[in-house]
Amino acid sequence: MPEQLVFATEVFLNGLMAGVLYALVALGFVLIFKASGIFNYAQGVMALFAALTLVGIMEGQVPFAHLINAIFGTEIHHFGWHVPGLVAIILTMVIMVALAWIVNTLIFRHLVNQEPIILFMATIGLAYFLEGFGDIMWGSDIKKLDVGLPQGINLWIDETTFNIFDYGFFIDNLDIVATVVAALLVVALVIFAQYTKQGRAMRAVADDHQAALSVGISLNFIWVMVWSVAGFVALVAGIMWGTKSGVQFSLSLIALKALPVLMLGGFTSIPGAIVGGLVIGVGEKLFEFAIGPLVGGATENWFAYVLALIFLVFRPQGLFGEKIIERV
């Protein structure tokens, strides 16, 4: 195998792994969009908030410590205990469900039947609020997140490829875990949406509110459920990104990378979010590898958006989105 091709293969594999993480965030968007027609700008911030909360609980941080200290002149920061990863994840999930309920009760319940743009603006507000709230609650310093996921180079792949190509591939264990988790998550979500009573109710609500009410579906229950599921997906994405690059506020910016992913995959398709994520992950890594040196690099910053733009021109519904038919 020529050296270039071996390198390209490694880049391809790493692209796939990066794509999985994009797909995880995009998945949260698709879920809420399908069920409520809301484009949830806050999905990225939800991932950040979930990761912050998870670290905070694990480290035994006192929530609102800065605020409390500033008001009462105390010096408290930690409870002094450490919570094991799994327990902390469960507690974080409880908080995400509570958040879902609060978001629905305080904001979206009052915006039923409003224009999509109004709902979208509400999620922008939610995003900024949640970012600030996360800051006040847990502090803004970069935190290390370690829930016990394997990290570092996968030696088996390194050795095997070295024996075959004379060149060991660098594949991060964490990326492999992320891929497996994402695959499981997608399978679970598809089964949920297609074959369970609540999944069917969710699709019904997405389709027609009035009709859903008339067959006995509680809109509020379904919305809280959908926001909870989106919160769960955000938590998974937050764990993966946080473990990889530390829990920091730039995490909320990965939401922007999910936009081209969605344009590629289609806003209403769960498999689309996955394939879109992979295409963009692989595409931007390969593009950087092949074309990057010719144009001075840094193509990863814009490649995804240009690709999305091309898609908007030629296939606006995305790869898997529902075909847009206008009856005249």
Place this chain on the structure above:
Amino acid sequence: MLDASEGYTTEDGRKIGGVVMEMKNITLRFGGVIAIQDISFDIREGEIRAIIGPNGAGKSSMLNVISGFYHPQEGEVWYQGAKRPPMKPYEVARQGIARTFQNIALFEGMSVLDNVMTGRIRQMKAGMLAQAIWRGKAEREEVENREFVEKIIDFLEIQHIRKTPVGRLPYGLKKRVELARALAAEPSILLLDEPMAGMNVEEKEDMSRFVLDVNDEFGTTIALIEHDMGVVMDLSDRVVVMDYGKKIGDGTPDEVRNNQAVIDAYLGVAHD
């Protein structure tokens, strides 16, 4: 002719049972507009009850009061012998009152089968966790519900479009799918909001036949709204006539037909 507690026998010999639902002095206002003014009537088990009236008479408002979409300012709704507190539409639906809509509210993106299956939500007991863990019970439930739904689909003669997304169907068939979804809930009262609206003569005849067959086969109590007098008189056992939010007549089709107030409302009164 009518007794408060006992039922009655129709001209074609069907036995009609006791009162399932009773509206007592319902008044509904939107701001200064009075949509329904002090109206009372009852619906009996097994009968086909029609509410008719010219456009804007308040028929749809009345149906929306029954199905919980509107809440009247005054008056009481009695259902199955108990006074009903103000309820959300989905709670009313869970009590066994199914409905269709004047301008069709279906899940356009889902297949006919899936649409009708949503009608069974009331009958599905297994929760989310049970469905994940205890597959057996949930699966059995799904199969049972599926069988019932297939029966309804056969009955309404829509087998050939079972897998078709509803969005692609013509108007007449959509109306029939909506009826199927409402029937799937095995409702104790089936509310039909202008089931014949916008249909051609042939489709109207089909729909009339289905309404009669449903009543006959399943013994379903049906309350329907219609402004096509001809259709209503053929279908229904008893008719409430509304005009400008008031009740101007109540009785068998024959009684109503000869009621002077009804004739005036429909044909107009000569002012001279």
